[in-house]
Amino acid sequence: MTEGQTFCQSVFCVCVHKYNKRVGAEEAERERVGEIRTNTFYIISLLKVSFCLLRFVSFHRKKKKSRTTTTKKKKRMGAISVLLRHPFDVFPLLRVKKMADEAKKLPKEENLAFCYDMLNKVSRSFAIVIQQLDEELRDAVCIFYLVLRALDTIEDDMAIDNAEKVPQLLKFHEDIYDPEYKHLTCGEKHYKTLMVEYPKVTNVFLRLKKPYKDVIADITRRMGKGMADFIESEVNTLKDWDVYCHYVAGLVGIGLSDLWAGSKLEEKKFKTEMEDLSNAMGLFLQKTNIVRDYLEDIQEIPRPRMFWPRVVWGKYATSLDDLQYKKNRTNAVHCLNELITNALTHACDSLEYMSRVKTPSIFRFCAIPQVMAIATLAECYDNGKVFEGVVKIRRGLSARIMLSSNDTYQIGQGFKHFVKILKNKVRKEDPNRKETMRLCDLATEKAQEMIDSSDRGKLEKLRNANNDQPLSMGVKVGLLTLFGGYAAYAFNLEQMRESMGLNPKNGARWVDQMQQVFAVMGVLFVMFLMYSTRRTRR
Numbered sequence: 001m002t003e004g005q006t007f008c009q010s011v012f013c014v015c016v017h018k019y020n021k022r023v024g025a026e027e028a029e030r031e032r033v034g035e036i037r038t039n040t041f042y043i044i045s046l047l048k049v050s051f052c053l054l055r056f057v058s059f060h061r062k063k064k065k066s067r068t069t070t071t072k073k074k075k076r077m078g079a080i081s082v083l084l085r086h087p088f089d090v091f092p093l094l095r096v097k098k099m100a101d102e103a104k105k106l107p108k109e110e111n112l113a114f115c116y117d118m119l120n121k122v123s124r125s126f127a128i129v130i131q132q133l134d135e136e137l138r139d140a141v142c143i144f145y146l147v148l149r150a151l152d153t154i155e156d157d158m159a160i161d162n163a164e165k166v167p168q169l170l171k172f173h174e175d176i177y178d179p180e181y182k183h184l185t186c187g188e189k190h191y192k193t194l195m196v197e198y199p200k201v202t203n204v205f206l207r208l209k210k211p212y213k214d215v216i217a218d219i220t221r222r223m224g225k226g227m228a229d230f231i232e233s234e235v236n237t238l239k240d241w242d243v244y245c246h247y248v249a250g251l252v253g254i255g256l257s258d259l260w261a262g263s264k265l266e267e268k269k270f271k272t273e274m275e276d277l278s279n280a281m282g283l284f285l286q287k288t289n290i291v292r293d294y295l296e297d298i299q300e301i302p303r304p305r306m307f308w309p310r311v312v313w314g315k316y317a318t319s320l321d322d323l324q325y326k327k328n329r330t331n332a333v334h335c336l337n338e339l340i341t342n343a344l345t346h347a348c349d350s351l352e353y354m355s356r357v358k359t360p361s362i363f364r365f366c367a368i369p370q371v372m373a374i375a376t377l378a379e380c381y382d383n384g385k386v387f388e389g390v391v392k393i394r395r396g397l398s399a400r401i402m403l404s405s406n407d408t409y410q411i412g413q414g415f416k417h418f419v420k421i422l423k424n425k426v427r428k429e430d431p432n433r434k435e436t437m438r439l440c441d442l443a444t445e446k447a448q449e450m451i452d453s454s455d456r457g458k459l460e461k462l463r464n465a466n467n468d469q470p471l472s473m474g475v476k477v478g479l480l481t482l483f484g485g486y487a488a489y490a491f492n493l494e495q496m497r498e499s500m501g502l503n504p505k506n507g508a509r510w511v512d513q514m515q516q517v518f519a520v521m522g523v524l525f526v527m528f529l530m531y532s533t534r535r536t537r538r
Helices: 003-057 059-085 087-103 110-122 124-131 135-156 162-175 190-196 198-205 210-229 238-263 275-292 294-298 320-324 326-355 360-380 395-403 408-424 433-453 455-468 473-490 493-499 509-537
Strands: none
Touching: 087 110, 087 124, 087 395, 110 124, 110 135, 110 190, 110 198, 124 135, 124 360, 124 395, 135 162, 135 190, 135 198, 135 210, 135 238, 135 360, 162 210, 190 198, 210 238, 238 275, 275 294, 275 326, 275 360, 294 320, 320 326, 326 360, 326 408, 326 433, 360 395, 360 408, 408 433, 408 455, 433 455, 473 493, 473 509
8 A cells, every 4th residue: 555545544534533523422412402402391391380380279369469460560561651652751750759758858856757757658749848848837837737637537537427527527626736636546547547646746736836836726627617517518509619628628728828927938918818819729729639539539438428519510410420420421521521610710819829929939839739730620621531530640740840830930831731731622512611711711811921920931021022123124225235246246157257367167067056046045035024024014
């Protein structure tokens, strides 16, 4: 065998060996993958069986919790979808969350800490704006809110017999001075905690300044009497509705005005001359809540609570309860719209009250609920969902309102915006269309007055006035001469070059054409200015 043959045979053997080695490795790899797949199949099967057994064993538990879990998932997905539709709500929501976290920082003193903790639990939005009040008013308003919330808890508890409830309402203004007073059987959840540990509220109340205690006690007495009067009687007429709303909310506005004046942060006229406006503020909020909470009130257990006036709903149904059924939806919506129209009668007074507030923190405290109220009315108007559940404005919008209610300019703009939304929803076939449109126009005019009287509004008006001043005739003639001369130059470029001893065809043709177009546009623009000014003068 020659040397060349030996070399070729060696190479061939090496190749065969490498090939066999590779084939063996591939077979080993295939076996390993197959083994992994088999093991994976067994594991997945085992997991499936375990999951089925777990579902079978815990079925009775999941059956009880399924509705709650589904509701939470729906709410979570609903919140995500809302943010996707309104991405600009994210930043306001984060800012308001930060404000809420700041409001949760409690004072060191035990009783005061309990009061602010309860405030956060029963009303997060009020907790934020109360915490932003000046130190002089902060504790007084917090206690005022909790005292009236406790009184309202007694009135709202339908499990308490009326024979027992009425004396409690009439006497509560005295109980707030009793360090030992508490109510062990009233309210639910946080409200029950408030009533059970009420002595802590009393402790802080007794340490307030005497003028503040007097205001709180007087408003509590008047409110308790009004609530007691309506325990056995229904809201039949619109006057009854106004009186009821006065007792449960108008008095709150009057009491707050007295606190503003007592703190000397606002003028004395808030106590002596503005009771009607203060009352209107409360009526506007309360009527909004009553309209929005129809279904919740009518389905109250053990017996329904009916705050819609009979004189209105009686036009559309034989029973207030009938409005919740789909077959009566058209009449129900007409009834809803009429009540919202009635609530709009207080919008102008509400705006007038806010225009007189000078202290920034008090202004925000008053303005935020009012703008949320008009936004809620706009959301509820002509909305059949009011009869299927509680209709609320989205959280992102609520956050934006809280952040943009700092002065009369912003409040005026906010009211105009939501009144416009409401007005656009008014249908021709609505029986109260004319009155609704009239009240919307009045509210819009009042909001515009607020905007114009604000510093920012005056500045905008001045800027617009300066922008609206027409150019003088001399300026226009000068512009016409300038552009006319430029046009003469642009259309005679070849002659100009020839007169200068240059090649007439020198230069790009498209550049010459652009200059001609620009010159013509300039002349036309100046002529348009002259014509429009002449037409305006006519």
